[in-house]
Amino acid sequence: QVQLVQSGAEVKKPGASVTVSCKASGYPFSSYGISWVRQAPGQGLEWMGWISGYDGKIKYAQKFQARVILTTDTSTSTAYMELRGLRSDDTAVYYCARGSSRGWFLFDFWGQGTLVNVSS
Amino acid sequence: QSVLTQPPSASGTPGQRVTISCSGSNSNIGSNSVNWYQQLSGTAPKLLMFSNNQRPSGVPDRFSGSKSRTSASLAISGLQSDDEADYYCAAWDDSLNGPVFGGGTKLTVL
Numbered sequence: 001q002v003q004l005v006q007s008g009a010e011v012k013k014p015g016a017s018v019t020v021s022c023k024a025s026g027y028p029f030s031s032y033g034i035s036w037v038r039q040a041p042g043q044g045l046e047w048m049g050w051i052s053g054y055d056g057k058i059k060y061a062q063k064f065q066a067r068v069i070l071t072t073d074t075s076t077s078t079a080y081m082e083l084r085g086l087r088s089d090d091t092a093v094y095y096c097a098r099g100s101s102r103g104w105f106l107f108d109f110w111g112q113g114t115l116v117n118v119s120s
Numbered sequence: 121q122s123v124l125t126q127p128p129s130a131s132g133t134p135g136q137r138v139t140i141s142c143s144g145s146n147s148n149i150g151s152n153s154v155n156w157y158q159q160l161s162g163t164a165p166k167l168l169m170f171s172n173n174q175r176p177s178g179v180p181d182r183f184s185g186s187k188s189r190t191s192a193s194l195a196i197s198g199l200q201s202d203d204e205a206d207y208y209c210a211a212w213d214d215s216l217n218g219p220v221f222g223g224g225t226k227l228t229v230l
Contacts (some may be wrong), residue, residue, distance in 0.1 A: 035219075037165075044122050045157070045165065045208055045221040061218050095164055102170060105212055105219040106155055110164035 002026040004034075004096050004111035011117045016086050020114045022079045022096030029053045029077035033099040035107060036070065036081045038092040048094075050104055051079060086118045123148060124209050124222035131228040137197040140225045142209030144190050148220055152212040154192040156185060159206040159224075168207070169194060196227075204229045 007021040022034060036048040049060040051070040058070050069082040079096055094114045097107035125143040132138040142154065156169035167176050172192065173185040184195045192211075196203055209222040 044223040045210075047219045047221070059218065062216065097165075100167075100170070103212075106167070106170055107157070107165070108167050108176065110166070113164055 002098065002109045004098065004109055006094075006096060006111040006114045009115040009117070011119065012086050014087055014118060014120055016118075017082060017084045018086060018116050019080055019082045020094050020096075020116070022081070022111050024053075024077045024079070024098070027098075029072075030074060032101070033104045034070075034072070034079040035097050035099055035105070036068075037095045037097055037107070039095070039113075040089070040092040043092075047105075048081070050099065052104075053079075083116075086116075088118050088120075090116065091118045092116060122223035123213060123216070123220035124211065126207075126209060126222035126225045128223070129226045129228065131230055132196075132199045133230045134199055134201060136199045137195060138199060138227065139196075140194045140207050140209075140227070142192045142194070142222050144192075144211060144220075146190060147215040148190075148211040148213040149187065149192055150190040151214060154185065154187050155210045156194050157208045157210065159208065160202075161205070165208065199229055201229050203227060 003025045005023045030053045033052045035050040048064045067084045071080045096111040098109040100106040100108040153171045157165040158168040159165040169185040172187040206224045208224045213220045
């Protein structure tokens, strides 16, 4: 079955960077892309960006374009999200989500989420 | 401030029918289909509805969706206690060139 397993919770200081991983299994990694979506405490969902599992093509939300780097390692079927210049308002749960075959922006499977806490 | 607008809360008693609205603009709902996600407490979101009114495999037909112009609705009939969750609408936005979400509606089953 399709599974997306994310790395564990992180505590970071303002100005630092964080990298969250998302290991996929149960499907051909190169056939689907991965999006990253975050959810601040008590808030809604916010799309950050997408990376193709096939050719590494990337789309970023304008808000995050300057601070986010998305990468993949096809040999391990793992996607990575690096967020730089962390601020307190980056404290959130970060999810990876697979893009459906019906459209990459339709998220049919989700990781369990990774809490990133930014605090001095 | 979310691009799509949802009521923050909704409620109903077991067996009732409830509806959750989602309002957008011409650049998102007005020109693209709407998807819905269900997020149970403390868990990741789950795809509940796509292309306005299509249910993924395993989603009961108690859930239905509709769209009209720049608004969409999710209806849940025969309300059950385990329907208690946050519900999010989403759509592609042509101006932002990416998917956008509503702020979420917390459904309480009384």
